[in-house]
Amino acid sequence: MKRHSRQRDAVRNALCSVKSHPTASAVYDMVRAEFPNISLATVYRNLSEMYDEGNAVMLTTVSGSVHFDADTSPHSHLYCNKCGGVTDVYPDLPDLRKAAEDKGYEVTNYSLMYSGVCENCRK
Ligand SMILES: [Zn+2]
Ligand SMILES: [Zn+2]
Numbered sequence: 001m002k003r004h005s006r007q008r009d010a011v012r013n014a015l016c017s018v019k020s021h022p023t024a025s026a027v028y029d030m031v032r033a034e035f036p037n038i039s040l041a042t043v044y045r046n047l048s049e050m051y052d053e054g055n056a057v058m059l060t061t062v063s064g065s066v067h068f069d070a071d072t073s074p075h076s077h078l079y080c081n082k083c084g085g086v087t088d089v090y091p092d093l094p095d096l097r098k099a100a101e102d103k104g105y106e107v108t109n110y111s112l113m114y115s116g117v118c119e120n121c122r123k
Contacts, residue, residue, distance in 0.1 A: 007031070007038050011046040015056060021067040021077070021086035059086065062115045074109050080118035087118070 014030040015022065022030070024044040031038055047068050050056035057069040061079045067086050069077075078087045093112070100107050 008046050016070040021069050076112040079115040082121035
């Protein structure tokens with residue numbers, strides 16, 4: 001039981017330590033150095049728990065890859081079709097928010113994902 005909570009903490013700390021929006025298998029690679037016996041299923045389950053608790057964001061890209069983000073503040077994402085990288089972009093979109101409010105919504109968070117080619121891949 002103790003071993004499991006240590007694995008759980010390792011998964012949580014790994015996600016909180018990066019801004020790279022890792023997939024479950026990227027987090028798996030990060031924690032495997034310390035916990036060689038951890039399974040990908042355990043990593044995925046712990047990431048899903050963080051999402052269920054509202055402590056992580058789960059992002060599905062246009063290519064179907066699923067990424068996790070410990071930053072739950074309102075922000076949007078840029079997805080690169082070439083390297084698969086996901087980066088943050090912060091400005092709110094007041095016109096879009098207003099359009100949602102005009103539909104009677106109380107907006108509590110938002111998430112948009114642009115896809116394209118990042119600066120590095122364009123070089
Ligand atoms: Zn790229
Ligand atoms: Zn993010």
